[in-house]
Amino acid sequence: MPENAMAARLNKPKESGPRVLTVVHLITGLSGGGAERMLARIATYAYGPDAPRQIVISLMDEGIYGLAFRSAGIELHCLNMRNGLSFFPALLRLAAILRSLKPSVLMTWLYHADLVGTLAAVIAGMSMRRVIWNVRCADMNLTHYAFTTRMATALLARLSRFPASVAVNSKAGQRAHTKMGYRPKKWIYLPNGFDLDVWRPDEGDREAVRSELKLADDILTVAMIARVDPQKDHGTFLAAARQLVLRHHNLQFVLIGKGTEALELPELAAGRIIALGERHDVHRLLRGLDIVVLSSMTEGFPNVIGEAMASALPCIVTDVGESAELVAETGIVTPAKDPDALAEAIANMASESFSVRESRGAQARERIQANFSIDRIANLYRVTWLSIAESAVRLQLPEQ
Known part of the structure; x- marks a missing residue:
């Protein structure tokens, strides 16, 4: 279905008011890594008059990107999940936020967010057809990482058939995660994008x-x-x-x-x-x-x-x-x-x-x-969200 038609159906007025494309991004933290930078580009991109509403949730604190999100008018929630003791309170708070927002799409970034986001979606009664995992790495030697990371990836491989799709920013990432046991309904390729007005010689x-x-x-x-x-x-x-x-x-x-x-x-x-x-x-x-x-x-x-x-x-x-x-x-x-x-x-x-x-x-x-211009890649993200949201509501909205 063409993008404008999907947007029209998604935004069709209902008795409770217009349905707006709402995307919640859940990420492990907002430090200076590549995933965090890419999320900042996508969430603050100027999408135009039909811009989706985007909300960012960090499992930890606001890191170095919190100010940028707030300055751009992006709603930001920080769950301050720092250790095992804070896990369940943060999980329940996340579920409550999802239940309140009723997002069109939940996109999770990085392993711990994939796992926590999936659990919170279930608790919130949110359809897994609205969930996308965004995988940002390829062949990691997990022996160099914490036990919790190794445990999370093993569990995620078993759960990978439940979300609507798993997005990767590289074909190498898809190959690596297939070897790890990931078997999603669908793989989506969403490479990184760059703002050439920011990254330029001078x-x-x-x-x-x-x-x-x-x-x-x-x-x-x-x-x-x-x-x-x-x-x-x-x-x-x-x-x-x-x-x-x-x-x-x-x-x-x-x-x-x-x-x-x-x-x-x-x-x-x-x-x-x-x-x-x-x-x-x-x-x-x-x-x-x-x-x-x-x-x-x-x-x-x-x-x-x-x-x-x-x-x-x-x-x-x-x-x-x-x-x-x-x-x-x-x-x-x-x-x-x-x-x-x-x-x-x-x-x-x-x-x-x-x-x-x-x-x-x-x-x-x-x-x-x-x-890999940011204009090209941001549009790929938007089309992906529209497609997931349209698929999730296809049986709920009458045909045009």
Whole structure:
């Protein structure tokens, strides 16, 4: 059914008033991860006159995105679920919120939200035909994570046939979760999207950032932007940096992300690595950089690479998840957990002329604009919500 027809049926007046497309997003927390960033883009996107009503619920606190949601007029609830003792009160409160809101769609983000959201929907008497799980990762080595995460994923695999659909942001994520035992009614592909007005090059910002970081004009910056997490494998990046500082005196390495300021740096390379920790101006910092690297052992669809590409920067990625497909011919792909190969890739890109790297960056931005603009992806989300809501009410509304 065409999108406008679905919207018309969904918004058809009833005795109790017009039915508005209402989407509740439930997420584990609102810290600085990729899922949180994507949720912020989708929830605050300007959908136009037929914009859905969107409500965000965090199982924990408002993190770094609470202010952005409130400023955009997005209703925000925080359940402050911090430990086992707060689980049942938070679950019952969530069920009460769902019962009160009667959302057209409940979209859950990340494993714990998938599980808690499913339980709350059942308690609230909400049809599972209105529930979508939004899976944001691929091949995770769960041995690096808490027992509760391992237990949640095992239970979710068994429950995966109940929601209306399971969305993934990468085909690698679908393959990985199929191996884990997920058997949903339907898979939906919802890749990440990027606002090219935010993620863009800017010469003025480039000069300002390089001045702040005390970088000379002839210095080439190689950055990794990721929180400290086993799957990001900062060790491989640092090992590659250790090799390169001995041979390339114009390279400066930059680490950005929560926990990077506390990483133990290789002794020989310590003076050539800047660790900035968690920053909320990454879009601006990218404008002062030259090459972006992601040495992950596992990925779904890496937000940071899309952001770097939109900022017209060439990227080097490991061959995990959707990374290689994302950069395509604009970047360089290396095997995971291989510092020698990563060092060689960085050296090769650093040895390219400025015009070649600039061309790589321009092609990278064009690739994001053509395939992953926020306008394109936000519309995919909206069509998905309309489809789920229409399916759920098909038997309740009379035919047009």
